[in-house]
Amino acid sequence: MITTLLFLGNNAEQSSLIANLTTSEAFFLIIIIAVVGMIVQARLRSVFNKYSNVGLSNGMTGAEIAAKMLRDHNIHDVKITQTGGMLTDHYNPATKTVNLSEGVFSSRSIAAAAVACHECGHAIQHAEGYAPLRLRSSLVPIVNFSSMMAQWVIILGLIMMSISGSSLVCWIGVGMIAMSALFSIVTLPVEYNASNRALEWLESSRTLRDDEMDGARISLRWAARTYLVAALSAIASLLYYITLINRRN
Numbered sequence: 001m002i003t004t005l006l007f008l009g010n011n012a013e014q015s016s017l018i019a020n021l022t023t024s025e026a027f028f029l030i031i032i033i034a035v036v037g038m039i040v041q042a043r044l045r046s047v048f049n050k051y052s053n054v055g056l057s058n059g060m061t062g063a064e065i066a067a068k069m070l071r072d073h074n075i076h077d078v079k080i081t082q083t084g085g086m087l088t089d090h091y092n093p094a095t096k097t098v099n100l101s102e103g104v105f106s107s108r109s110i111a112a113a114a115v116a117c118h119e120c121g122h123a124i125q126h127a128e129g130y131a132p133l134r135l136r137s138s139l140v141p142i143v144n145f146s147s148m149m150a151q152w153v154i155i156l157g158l159i160m161m162s163i164s165g166s167s168l169v170c171w172i173g174v175g176m177i178a179m180s181a182l183f184s185i186v187t188l189p190v191e192y193n194a195s196n197r198a199l200e201w202l203e204s205s206r207t208l209r210d211d212e213m214d215g216a217r218i219s220l221r222w223a224a225r226t227y228l229v230a231a232l233s234a235i236a237s238l239l240y241y242i243t244l245i246n247r248r249n
Contacts, residue, residue, distance in 0.1 A: 062112030091122035121194030146176035
């Protein structure tokens with residue numbers, strides 16, 4: 001539904017669709033996506049817990065597999081570290097570190113292998129200058145500021161609109177929210193590509209057996225869906241504020 005509103009038809013048709021969307025409908029859309037997001041997150045945790053308890057035939061830890069993947073791609077300047085929490089794994093391009101959570105770093109499981117290789121996929125993207133990753137990295141400081149200030153700007157804009165009738169400040173706030181939506185959209189190819197790189201290497205290197213590969217695919221598939229839901233949620237929030245301001249106008 002959301003992608004239809006944004007991308008199908010010509011510009012006039014898109015504007016008409018958005019204009020006809022009411023604030024309550026946009027808010028209802030946010031609620032639906034939030035519920036779907038909770039379901040996907042719960043399923044991801046269930047899948048992660050399941051494959052965290054399935055040991056690897058090779059007996060390697062997540063950190064060892066990550067190190068092997070980086071070596072095979074001739075990357076020697078990236079450090080593998082352990083970080084606290086669950087599913088907090090991430091690659092930091094600023095420090096060139098693959099940060100693996102406690103349940104991945106020392107675990108000898110299918111889930112640990114999949115997650116560790118996914119994060120190494122980001123390190124490989126960074127080394128190769130993968131364009132979507134460069135774009136996402138450049139957006140980080142802008143999005144950090146925008147996400148913190150956007151709602152306050154919109155509130156100020158609504159106050160000014162009621163006094164002067166001008167909606168300029170409101171639309172500045174919407175533009176800031178749009179940056180967060182753009183960031184979520186750009187994140188999709190970055191995450192899907194990292195998962196594809198992880199699976200391709202796991203299969204070509206014969207690090208996992210065929211039955212273990214199935215578990216890795218399932219784990220990364222559900223992880224990717226969380227980013228898809230996040231992107232849809234960001235777009236729905238953007239539509240909500242657009243309809244809110246249009247209605248006030």
